[in-house]
Amino acid sequence: LMVWLRRCTHYLFIVVVAVNSTLLTINAGDYIFYTDWMWTSYVIFTLSQSLMLAVGAAYYLTFTGVPGTATYYALIMTVYTWIAKGAWFSLGYPYSFIVVPVWIPSAILMDLVYWATKKNKHSLTLMGGVLCGMSMSMFNMINLLTIDDPLETAFKYPRTTLPPYMTPIEPQVGKFYDSPVALGAGASAVLTVTMTALGCKLTTWTYRWMAA
Numbered sequence: 693l694m695v696w697l698r699r700c701t702h703y704l705f706i707v708v709v710a711v712n713s714t715l716l717t718i719n720a721g722d723y724i725f726y727t728d729w730m731w732t733s734y735v736i737f738t739l740s741q742s743l744m745l746a747v748g749a750a751y752y753l754t755f756t757g758v759p760g761t762a763t764y765y766a767l768i769m770t771v772y773t774w775i776a777k778g779a780w781f782s783l784g785y786p787y788s789f790i791v792v793p794v795w796i797p798s799a800i801l802m803d804l805v806y807w808a809t810k811k812n813k814h815s816l817t818l819m820g821g822v823l824c825g826m827s828m829s830m831f832n833m834i835n836l837l838t839i840d841d842p843l844e845t846a847f848k849y850p851r852t853t854l855p856p857y858m859t860p861i862e863p864q865v866g867k868f869y870d871s872p873v874a875l876g877a878g879a880s881a882v883l884t885v886t887m888t889a890l891g892c893k894l895t896t897w898t899y900r901w902m903a904a
Contacts, residue, residue: 711772713748734833738876739883741793742828745769746821746884749799750891753816755898759807766799788839794831798824802888817889825884829876 748769749762770792777790802820809815 709748709751711768713744713769734829734872735876735879738829738832738872738880741795741832742798742825742880742884743887745795745798745828746802746824746887747891747894749802749824750816750820750888751894751898752891753802753806754813754892754895757811759803759811762799762802762806763796766795769795791836791839794828794835797831798827801827813892817885817892821885821888822881824888825880825882826877828880829873833873 745766749765752765753759753762755761773790773792777792780790781787801823802816805820805823806812806816809819
């Protein structure tokens with residue numbers, strides 16, 4: 693019975709947590725859908741993305757106990773977001789209207805820490821969390837630099853999913869000090885540790901539920 697229950701929980705996790713977290717990250721304050729928002733609120737974007745990645749990847753990683761599953765989790769998120777990108781593109785929006793975040797390299801770093809420390813959850817929380825938070829900011833800025841001018845994209849196309857109270861008065865590009873990458877990396881490096889710890893704790897709760 694326990695083997696059956698564990699397998700069912702494992703598949704349920706893949707379907708529910710991975711897919712839902714992808715949808716949450718896609719819609720995290722509309723930062724992905726609107727390229728100018730990615731620039732204006734880059735620090736907030738970095739935080740939302742790295743925290744969502746860390747909690748899900750740590751949960752999946754410690755649940756299976758197999759190094760590599762964090763990267764697999766990030767891959768699932770990436771595939772679902774590319775599907776969303778394709779859907780919007782088919783509606784006539786430009787290719788750069790949705791920017792797919794770069795989750796996979798940060799997840800690889802979490803996997804490497806888990807593997808190198810012989811599956812030590814505390815090392816994963818501290819070192820994996822810091823590496824994930826610090827790297828997300830850098831990888832995503834490189835990603836943003838490869839696409840069209842965000843302001844051009846923003847003003848050409850309507851924000852169909854953005855309610856009036858969330859509409860920015862005007863884009864403030866580069867508003868956060870001189871380096872949104874450094875600020876995003878610093879803030880994420882601290883906060884992602886907490887979310888990685890939560891991911892590990894979720895595994896404990898899941899196993900406790902299965903044993904009940």
